[in-house]
Amino acid sequence: MPLPKAELHLHIEGTLEPELAFALAARNGVELPYADTEELRKAYQFSDLQSFLDLYYELMAVLRTEQDFEELADAYLERAAAQGVRHAEIFFDPQAHIARGVGIGTVIQGLARALDRSEERHGVSTQLIMCFLRDQSSESAMETLEAAKPYLNRIVGVGLDSAEVGHPPVKFREVYEAAAALGLRRVAHAGEEGPPAYIWEALDVLGVERVDHGLRAMEDPELVERLVRERVPLTLCPLSNVRLRAVDVLEQHPLARMLAAGLLCTVNSDDPAYFGGYVGDNFHAVRDALGLELEQMRTLARNSFEAAFLEHDEERRGRYLAEVEAYEFGAG
Ligand code: ADE
Ligand code: ZN
Numbered sequence: 001m002p003l004p005k006a007e008l009h010l011h012i013e014g015t016l017e018p019e020l021a022f023a024l025a026a027r028n029g030v031e032l033p034y035a036d037t038e039e040l041r042k043a044y045q046f047s048d049l050q051s052f053l054d055l056y057y058e059l060m061a062v063l064r065t066e067q068d069f070e071e072l073a074d075a076y077l078e079r080a081a082a083q084g085v086r087h088a089e090i091f092f093d094p095q096a097h098i099a100r101g102v103g104i105g106t107v108i109q110g111l112a113r114a115l116d117r118s119e120e121r122h123g124v125s126t127q128l129i130m131c132f133l134r135d136q137s138s139e140s141a142m143e144t145l146e147a148a149k150p151y152l153n154r155i156v157g158v159g160l161d162s163a164e165v166g167h168p169p170v171k172f173r174e175v176y177e178a179a180a181a182l183g184l185r186r187v188a189h190a191g192e193e194g195p196p197a198y199i200w201e202a203l204d205v206l207g208v209e210r211v212d213h214g215l216r217a218m219e220d221p222e223l224v225e226r227l228v229r230e231r232v233p234l235t236l237c238p239l240s241n242v243r244l245r246a247v248d249v250l251e252q253h254p255l256a257r258m259l260a261a262g263l264l265c266t267v268n269s270d271d272p273a274y275f276g277g278y279v280g281d282n283f284h285a286v287r288d289a290l291g292l293e294l295e296q297m298r299t300l301a302r303n304s305f306e307a308a309f310l311e312h313d314e315e316r317r318g319r320y321l322a323e324v325e326a327y328e329f330g331a332g
Contacts, residue, residue: 002084003297004323006304007268007279009212009235011091011131011161012069012111013060014271015076024062024071032062044274049193049244050163052274060096069110074121077114079272081122083280086320087308088126090115091159094144095133104144108151125316127156127309129187132175134160134167141175145182156309157185159212160202164194169201176206185309187212187235192246196220203232210235210307215246217263218254228262233307237270238286239277250289259296266304294329301327 018037025032034040046052063069073090080088092111094104108128115126130148132141148155158179160172169188176186190202192213199217202208203226214234217223227234236255241247247254258265267286272278277285287297301324310317 001327002082002280003283003301003327003329004086004320005084005279005283005301006087006089006266006308006320007080007085008089008210008233008266008304008307009091009237009268009270010076010080010088010279011056011093011271012073012076013063013093013096014056014275015079015273016059016063016072017075017273020072020075021059021062024064024068028062028064028068030062030064032059044243046244046274049246052244052271053163056271056274057096060093061100063097064102064106066106066110066113069107070113073111073114074117076272077118077122077124077126079278081124083278085124085279086323087305087310087316088118088124089129089156089309090126091129091131091161093131093133093161094148095136095140098144098147104147105151108148108154112154128154129157129159129185130155131159131161132172133162134169134171134189135163138171138175141172142178145175145178149182152182152184155184157187159186160188160190160206161212164189164192164198168194168198169206173205180207185209189213191216192241192244196223199223199227209233213237213241215241215254218257218261224261224263227264231264233264233266233303234258235266235268235307237268237275237282239275239282240270243275250285253286253290255286256290256292256296259292259299264303264307265300266307267300297329298324298327 018040186208187210188202189212190199210233212235269279305320
């Protein structure tokens with residue numbers, strides 16, 4: 001039995017495995033510029049975030065109907081459950097679909113069909129976080145929030161993703177204020193490729209409660225001190241960082257130093273179909289590469305539930321945390 005954990009940094013579009021991409025392409029009459037899954041997999045060589053995003057957005061062309069989004073989410077939840085995920089807070093990128101003529105209702109209702117069955121079918125509780133694409137305008141983000149209003153009961157919060165450098169958090173001040181006024185929780189990618197200043201801005205200007213990645217926080221001791229003091233969770237994605245060349249090799253990943261500094265770190269998979277592993281694979285990889293102790297693995301699992309947006313159901317959080325404390329290492 002794998003260690004129970006929550007996954008808090010997962011782009012549902014990044015769980016699109018090549019086999020499903022080709023199956024959906026055939027069903028929807030979409031032509032992909034790759035002969036087969038093998039040729040597609042060969043394209044998974046990234047030099048940075050943008051080189052990945054180009055392929056990530058290209059493959060989304062196959063996602064067209066509610067059923068497509070339902071199958072995508074169901075496939076993720078099945079894999080996640082097999083790796084010990086008990087709770088998942090799932091990002092989606094509505095602007096990338098709206099731009100292709102796929103409405104936000106199709107996306108949310110399709111995902112919801114899988115999410116509504118997830119506890120019963122996979123034993124995984126779920127929430128959705130709607131992300132704004134930071135390389136698009138703030139007006140577009142505001143229009144997207146407006147379009148999401150009929151579905152707000154399905155969304156726990158908002159996030160900020162896509163190409164980071166040159167698109168500082170401050171660009172989205174108004175839309176985050178509007179989201180907060182609607183009662184939505186706030187997170188943002190910051191410090192993946194961008195500087196520590198973007199993490200400060202995400203905290204001070206956007207009011208984020210968790211920082212997605214936050215990898216570059218360690219460059220700024222004052223920032224680390226604040227993140228520790230305020231117990232701001234960081235959703236790290238180690239295999240993603242290697243594949244997108246944010247760190248050269250996993251052995252050099254700052255996770256162990258971040259834990260030692262007292263940061264509330266979590267480990268997540270980001271876009272597992274593209275980065276060579278789901279969340280359990282990320283746990284195993286950091287344990288091997290960084291020589292983490294078993295009790296540090298338990299800390300990572302505990303942190304994931306402490307950082308989850310479960311304030312409306314503390315009883316559930318308590319049950320998950322009790323599972324983590326009772327977990328006996330050895331069986332996998
Ligand atoms: N969208 C999907 N994955 C992402 C990542 N790792 N960083 C920024 N935007 C993303
Ligand atoms: Zn991400």
